[in-house]
Amino acid sequence: MLHHLRQWKNPLHFPARFRTLLPLSSILFTKPSVSAAKLQDELASSSAIPNTSDTVGEILAGLRSFGLRRFFCGDYFRTVFLTLNWTQVDQIINVLRVESPDFAVDFFHLLKDRYQFRHSRASRFIVSHVLAEKKRFKEMQLVIKQMVEEEGSGSAPSLCELLLNSFREWDSNNVIWDMLAFGYSRFEMVQDALFVLAKMKDLNMHVSIQTHNNLLHNLRHAETMWDMHADIKDSGTPQNEYTHSIIVDGLCEQSRLQDAVSFLQDVEGKDTGLSIVSFNTIMSRFCTLGFVDVAKSFFCVMLKYGIFPDSYSYNILIHGLCVAGSMEEALEFKNDMEKYGVVPDIVTYKILAKGFQLLGLMSGAWKVIQDMLLKGFNPDLVTYTILICGHCQIGNIDEGLKLREEMLSQGFQLSVISYSILLSSLCKSQRVEEALRLLYEMETFGLKPDTITYSILIHGLCKKGEVQRAIHLYEEMCSRRIFPNYFTHGAILLGLCEKGNISEANNYFDNLIANDLVDDIALYNIMMNGFVKHGNIEKAVLLYKRLVKKGITPSIVTFNTLIHGFCKNNKLGEARSLLDIIRLHGLVPSVVTYTTLMNAYCEEGNMHGMLELLWEMEAKAVMPTHITYTILIKGLCKQGRLQESVQLLEDMRAVGLPPDQITYNTIIQCCCKAGDTRKAFQLHNEMLLHNLEPTSVTYNVLIDGLCIYGDLRDADRLLVSLENQKLNLTKVAYTTMVKAHCAKGDVCRAVVFFRKMVEKGFKASIRDYSAVINRLCKRRLINETKYFFCMMLSDGISPDEDICKAMLNAFHQEGDLDSISELLGEMIKFGLVSD
Template sequence: MVDEEGPGSAPSLCELLLRRFRDWDSISVVWDTLAFAYSRSEMVHDALSVLAKMRDLNLKVSTSTYNCLLHNLRHTDNMWNVYNEIEDTGTPESDYTTSILIDGLCQQSGSLEEALEFTKDMERHGVQPDTVTYNILCKGFHLLGLMSGARKVIQQMLVKGLNLDHVTYTIMICGHCHVGNIDEALKLRKEMISRDFQLSVIVYSVLLSGMCKSGLVEEALALLYEMEAVGLEPNLISYSILIDGLCKQGDVQRASEIYREMYRKRIIPNYSAHRAILLRLREKGDIYEARKYFDHLTAKAVTEDIMLYNIMMDGYVKLGNVAEAIQLYKQIIEKGINPSTVTFNTLIHGFCKTGKLVEARRMLDSIELHGLLPSPVSYTTLMNANCEQGNIKGMLELLREMEAKAVEPTHVSYTVGIKGLCKQGKLWDAVHLVEKMYAKGLTPDQITYNTIVKCFCKAQDFEKAFQLHNEMLMHNLEPTPVTYNFLINGLCVYGGLEDADRLLVSLDDGNINLTKFAYSTLIKAHCAKGDVYRAVGLFLLMMEKGFEISIRDYSAVINRLCKRCRITEAKYFFCMMLSDGIFPDQELCEVMLNVFDQGGDFDSAAELLAEMIKFGFHPD
């Protein structure tokens, strides 16, 4: 009757009971049965409504009805209201009552402390927690990823003389695999075997998953054979885990062998197995093998899964073969398969990549024609393509269209917008867009700030550039070496070289990791200015930092010194280069021959000429 009437039917059924069953001896049992039926059917609001009527009629609620209701309310705060009612009415509690309550507390976020306190309260009232109670506590710690807490519960069990059962081991193994501690999980497996516990398919599957995630695929395969040896038949989940693990290691051949083994055992692979193999074949760069496998699936009529099409289309687009991706899209439409937003995003990316922005826009419009919603990626891809082609107006129109259609721009969308505004020289508009991001609860990343910092440096507005740098720090966003490259390069080219020097020294003192570009930029700037000693000092500092020094670095300094007629210093760097085991190219050799000739150092010129001929150069 409850199933037929459905949710919200409690008031009418209660009214029926009041009219028809008032004088029956078993009236309490009938009302209790109604409350239990609603609880069992998970219509908790109706069950609570019946309980309220029973209170008005002074009718007794059974322990089983309370337990059933508690079980369905264990994820909510209403659980406590029902438990308090049990205590207030003096209804006897069963072991199941306390187990449900503790399980509920363990599964509610942050309520584990209450669960522990409740077990202590049980003991204070002479009720000893049993293995079931402790297993529930272990499960609570496992769900929170707190395996140290679970181990303490195990210790309490052992102190009280309780034995770990199959459930305890299963919970602990699942917990350790979940936090990536596969070694501890495998120790527990050995312990289970030593105590003659039969591992279930679930335990094996959890271990297989943990091993594959840890890269122990060979060991996982051995475990699969162990399953079969002890008489357990691997299921779809077990095989799918291994296929995915082998594919992630790039071993598609063995993954395919397991795939075929599944078919031999009449276990039909699910979509995840097909996707894993196809994705790995594509990522290996073998698009022909991937297509052959895809066509094999097509022949078996498996490809109703749009994700398989998306994988193949993405592979073709990445190779620049948009035409083949379009052919697959036509297949999707012809077969009546519903495309996804990802399908259209892949084609939008492909058209943008080949510069066909009109077709990309057409694809964006097609998304809604198929009853789908464009994603931020749909718009951002097209925005970036417009920006690259210099169509900043079109890019900004797309950003406004996103907002108008309630497609929330991501921080990447705004970064593309900022890049476009910077290209137009609208730096303050770009700053306002950063402020808008914060107002919408989005945090700009380093790329966002680097884009705008670079443009303010070019505009010679170093005050604003450094203000943006400080803003990054204020928002706990660590500036990248690229940020400092822009600032140092900007000061060297447009600002004061002394300021660039001071910045590098302060960063060096603060143990900020800089790239080689920062040092080489300053070295070139000092060479151009004629401050050779500072350039030499920075060059030596760059070497001390462990950066790999190439012939290009030496050539840049030597050529600049020669242009400034600093012959002695040019010779110094040339000798330093040779002592580092780096032989110059022909162009630099000819520069140095000219230097030796101008300085009258004909012996050095003759030696260098001989070395040039030895290395196969053909001097003029």
């Protein structure tokens, strides 16, 4: 054959008689159907000198004569390639392995890379053995890795059978077995890897620590991790630091911290090497659980054994301290890093900045960022997001917007999360128009708003009362195929209810039900609350029956809403009976449930009913709030039981519930009604002592108390004193003083306070003038009555019939005919009487 080859002008153009054009076999890209025994025979026979009359022989002859690359480029090989099957390629590679191992490897790769030929398992194992003998382990690993990936899960038994039957005596067999187990482990085919290891154990083959470690890593979440570790110890394979760190990590992942610590102590005792990774893992786990002090003790142990912490070690503790709110100590650790030559990285600075941000200490966050800049680190997207979130968190939205501008100027593009934070903060500040502008800015930068973004804006518009604009935005959202969630629907529903559009809200809700968009109790609760607020308890009850019929489980909020509705409509019996229904649904009445009922009993003056509910709360371990105590105090005050209400005030403080202004105002009012203004002012002083700012209601009650039960001059002095302190007084304070001075007959002082009221910007109404004029008429203070009447007319307020009748009666009793005549003229002018 070689004689004929030399006669051709282009020796690579083989004659047609040597091109045995067999049909393209389907086995080119499938697994071989031959048995392992048959394959062994074929491999054995292919070791002999090939028959030069067949395709295998021709290819081998061509390869020997012209070299691999020239032969592969020739027309002959391109044609004959279509006829090649796995058995022929296996024979060629096996012959080349003996004659020239490098040649065998090159032939294998060229056939695969240039012609996309999928080699058989046998060829892959042959080449893997060649590479192992040549100590080209990385290439060998790649060949086996590709085979394992293609063969897939469950292929280990057949591959092991092939290795046992065809490669048992080959020199690098142990290495190939080990690499096969390693390959399965790398692809997380754990059962296959364990099968290979079991076979290796039967054959007394050595498993490398790398393979053991890889499999150990895959098993770290399961109890079988310990079995694998026992196998490693039994095999006598020396363990390394990576082995220990995997075990520690696995135990921590399984929440077996005590076992992890014991294992570390055992490793420490055997002096087999301690790993910084193991210490970092344990410290991280303790910090995650909130035991930062324990993590710090391991940090000290690490130093004791001469293991120097790295930046990751420090970052773990710094993060733990920041989460615990110990920012000073976190900064100390950062300083220690620099002191001991460990350079803080950008992660360190981000952790510290985030820590300050979570505590709302943005000045501290800024200092960290400035330090970071001085160290040459540039703020990245995460850093800016932390700062924006921090400023928005403390309500400093303008600083957040400035940071946004800085980010854009630095070439950073804000994420959807950053925009959502800004949008939320703007909406909370009622700056919805600015939030909408940011929405369109997002779109100009190619960012697609998501459900959360739209929901924030819709909720903001609804809270502002602009429900129609919210609905328009909702429609825009749906047109973009961004599907709203229950929060979006809830915002619109709540907005319509708060706006008073109950009918429209009901239609919207019915539409949601018709489209199967209501599968959550929250939307039912909103609609029921809307009905209750507008006095329609019957519809709320019907809606409750409707949701129960649909199989939707009511929540405690559902029942609290119904109880509030019944109490509001003076149906206390129905409200009380709901307590039993709550328990039938497997729910527990909340403090709101009890407090709502107690308030209803309080309004009825049923102190016994209130106390029964309080005892039930205590029996059910439902802790009362300061509102619960305030209602109890209100009930006692209604019955004039002042001493008991003051005692209850002290009890509140004893159980750690500080009273608020409403609590104090309730008792102060009770004191004033009892004529005990001295005690009322003692309670006022107690408020100041506890840094509780009295409200305008507090001062209105005190002024009223002094006017009725005390000295009017004290009331005058109190009001003037409050004016000097520039406290925000209400109109009630002034009208109280005006009425009191009128009642006492001191019209001059009444005029002074009336004028003060007007000067303070409070508009005097017909009701205010009527109250004063009626009192003056009763005391027959004619001139003073005329003065206030003229003042009323000069303020542009028309008199009513009641004022005119009172004045006519007073003038008649005094026999003042001229005044009667003048008044009748005014009445005719204002249409109160005809000519």
